[in-house]
Amino acid sequence: MFAYALRSLVLGLLVLVAVAFIAFSMFRFVGDPVANMVGQEATLQDRQELSERLGLNDPWPVQFVRFMGNAARGEFGVSYRQGRKVSDLIQERLPATVELAVLSAIFSTVFGVMLGIYAAIHRTGFVSNTIMTLSLVGVSLPTFLIGIGLIYVFAVELRMLPSFGRGDVVKIGWWSTGLLTESGLKSLVMPVLTLGFFQLTLIMRLVRSEMLEAMRTDYVRFARARGISERSIQMRHALRNTLVPVVTIAGLQLGSVIAFAIVTETVFQWPGLGSLFVNAVQFADVPVMAAYLMFVASVFVIVSLVVDLLYFVIDPRLRSQSRLGKAH
Amino acid sequence: MSTLSSSPQPEQQESRWHRFYDSDLVYAFRHSPVAILSALLSLFMIGGALVGPYFVPQDPFDPAALNLMDGMTKPGVPNEFTNNMFLFGTDPQGRDMLSAVVYGTRVSLLVGAASVLFSMVFGVLLGLIAGYYGGKVESIVMRVADVQLSFPAILIALLVFGVARGVIPPAQQESATLFLLIIAIGLSNWAQYARTVRGSTLIEKDREYVQAARVSGRSGLAIMALHILPNVMGPITVIATINLALAIIEEATLSFLGVGMPPTQPSLGTLIRIGQQFLFSGEWWILLFPALTLIVLALAINLLGDWLRDALNPKLR
Numbered sequence: 001m002f003a004y005a006l007r008s009l010v011l012g013l014l015v016l017v018a019v020a021f022i023a024f025s026m027f028r029f030v031g032d033p034v035a036n037m038v039g040q041e042a043t044l045q046d047r048q049e050l051s052e053r054l055g056l057n058d059p060w061p062v063q064f065v066r067f068m069g070n071a072a073r074g075e076f077g078v079s080y081r082q083g084r085k086v087s088d089l090i091q092e093r094l095p096a097t098v099e100l101a102v103l104s105a106i107f108s109t110v111f112g113v114m115l116g117i118y119a120a121i122h123r124t125g126f127v128s129n130t131i132m133t134l135s136l137v138g139v140s141l142p143t144f145l146i147g148i149g150l151i152y153v154f155a156v157e158l159r160m161l162p163s164f165g166r167g168d169v170v171k172i173g174w175w176s177t178g179l180l181t182e183s184g185l186k187s188l189v190m191p192v193l194t195l196g197f198f199q200l201t202l203i204m205r206l207v208r209s210e211m212l213e214a215m216r217t218d219y220v221r222f223a224r225a226r227g228i229s230e231r232s233i234q235m236r237h238a239l240r241n242t243l244v245p246v247v248t249i250a251g252l253q254l255g256s257v258i259a260f261a262i263v264t265e266t267v268f269q270w271p272g273l274g275s276l277f278v279n280a281v282q283f284a285d286v287p288v289m290a291a292y293l294m295f296v297a298s299v300f301v302i303v304s305l306v307v308d309l310l311y312f313v314i315d316p317r318l319r320s321q322s323r324l325g326k327a328h
Numbered sequence: 329m330s331t332l333s334s335s336p337q338p339e340q341q342e343s344r345w346h347r348f349y350d351s352d353l354v355y356a357f358r359h360s361p362v363a364i365l366s367a368l369l370s371l372f373m374i375g376g377a378l379v380g381p382y383f384v385p386q387d388p389f390d391p392a393a394l395n396l397m398d399g400m401t402k403p404g405v406p407n408e409f410t411n412n413m414f415l416f417g418t419d420p421q422g423r424d425m426l427s428a429v430v431y432g433t434r435v436s437l438l439v440g441a442a443s444v445l446f447s448m449v450f451g452v453l454l455g456l457i458a459g460y461y462g463g464k465v466e467s468i469v470m471r472v473a474d475v476q477l478s479f480p481a482i483l484i485a486l487l488v489f490g491v492a493r494g495v496i497p498p499a500q501q502e503s504a505t506l507f508l509l510i511i512a513i514g515l516s517n518w519a520q521y522a523r524t525v526r527g528s529t530l531i532e533k534d535r536e537y538v539q540a541a542r543v544s545g546r547s548g549l550a551i552m553a554l555h556i557l558p559n560v561m562g563p564i565t566v567i568a569t570i571n572l573a574l575a576i577i578e579e580a581t582l583s584f585l586g587v588g589m590p591p592t593q594p595s596l597g598t599l600i601r602i603g604q605q606f607l608f609s610g611e612w613w614i615l616l617f618p619a620l621t622l623i624v625l626a627l628a629i630n631l632l633g634d635w636l637r638d639a640l641n642p643k644l645r
Binding site for chain 1: 479487489490600619626627
């Protein structure tokens with residue numbers, strides 16, 4: 001198991017270096033960092049001095065290594081547009097996105113698994129047919145339209161929930177949380193539903209099809225022959241074997257959670273990383289774009305590492321294999 | 329004999345038509361109400377986008393055609409000043425929403441179709457080369473495809489867009505947006521084609537007809553283009569259909585985020601972005617009609633692609 005974890009770790013680090021290289025090339029090819037920092041009246045000599053001081057005259061491998069060193073410490077320089085340190089901007093906006101993403105992941109996993117089990121057990125009922133049809137519609141609905149629809153119903157017509165922003169937040173150290181105030185919680189409802197909906201339909205369909213497949217296997221038939229109750233077969237035998245693909249997909253889908261978070265944050269004017277990134281794209285603000293790219297890549301690597309390790313917890317076959325030294 | 333020989337031409341035509349009519353695919357199509365409905369809807373929307381501009385009341389983006397007095401007319405109700413009727417209503421500038429939606433659908437479909445074509449050509453080419461030649465080329469292409477597939481398409485498109493914003497001079501940006509969108513969306517979707525084509529090429533290249541072509545001295549390029557390509561196109565059409573719906577949604581999302589089509593040449597996404605501003609003041613029709621069009625368009629193409637996948641896959645029948 002140790003060798004396996006190490007292998008995933010090395011692969012992840014390779015991905016990070018590759019993404020860092022892309023981010024680094026953006027700095028080199030998009031815009032001129034010196035022109036972005038000096039004023040209109042700077043002389044040619046001023047410019048040369050500045051680019052010497054910034055190390056822009058060094059050979060590019062040296063610059064790349066320096067860039068990676070800075071990136072590892074979370075330093076990406078100063079935003080071209082806002083004139084503030086990118087690390088400060090990220091730190092300020094991180095809590096909003098993390099709270100949104102984690103809550104919607106919990107929401108979609110819990111309800112997705114429950115609805116999926118229900119639709120698999122009652123294959124042909126009216127309720128499961130309705131759920132399945134709705135999920136198909138949900139897959140083809142663009143995220144931002146779901147958000148706008150929710151705003152129309154709950155903010156414009158019913159006036160129950162706020163239509164934008166985070167509401168009142170409480171500061172705990174540098175972390176700002178919306179979970180402790182009433183308006184903060186109210187503001188979370190619609191963004192979480194919007195962001196979680198696509199995930200929910202996906203997880204639900206996956207759980208359903210995996211469950212149906214598991215119910216046809218020999219061990220389930222055997223369990224039935226042994227007189228084990230139907231509930232116990234479903235929950236203890238079939239469900240457990242559906243968990244491996246569900247965990248894989250749910251983990252890999254975290255990427256799309258981040259992507260849809262960009263859209264959701266724009267719809268609800270949520271002050272998170274996604275809206276920061278969209279603004280950066282509009283104004284070609286390279287330091288912010290590079291920092292966001294590195295952030296997303298790190299999340300990916302960490303999540304896929306966790307997913308890889310979770311396999312060992314969920315699937316006993318992998319454990320015995322690695323003990324025999326046959327893992328790879 | 330002479331009576332028989334006089335009529336082979338029409339008979340053959342008829343039997344060809346019959347063969348087409350009775351083929352598995354058409355049979356499956358005739359017996360699937362969902363497929364017929366979604367095909368009709370898709371055809372209606374695509375046809376409307378193609379010829380619609382000749383039928384709609386005005387060119388919504390010609391300022392001379394707009395009358396401010398017509399502004400904010402409710403759908404289907406005569407305007408209080410000018411007494412003009414608008415089926416879908418008008419926006420504050422007096423722009424007929426039906427015309428705007430038709431023009432917007434046109435832009436959305438154009439960007440969608442062109443980007444699908446772009447990613448298809450790009451992906452199929454790379455997949456063929458990777459599968460046929462193998463070795464280092466294959467492992468590099470497939471590694472890149474893996475990384476690309478694990479990153480969400482919208483993020484890649486946004487990055488491509490952001491980089492282009494920095495590289496292209498501001499004066500040309502608005503006119504370049506259409507091409508930028510096509511390239512950005514195209515580049516974010518090629519990996520699926522490459523993977524599928526590589527898989528089928530690996531199987532096809534060891535078949536006897538490919539060996540025969542190789543023995544008879546055809547070049548690698550000719551074998552790939554003329555022999556292998558036609559045999560791997562089946563799954564590609566399915567992916568392309570489903571990707572068309574995805575590309576249209578992706579374009580709408582980018583435009584909604586404000587990094588896509590400008591308001592001077594709006595797609596459905598831009599229209600929704602504009603319409604959202606009127607949601608709170610009660611002018612629901614400025615938002616509703618572009619949104620409904622987008623939903624119906626994406627859903628119809630999606631259902632058609634779903635059906636096509638099931639119909640071409642004998643395992644599921």
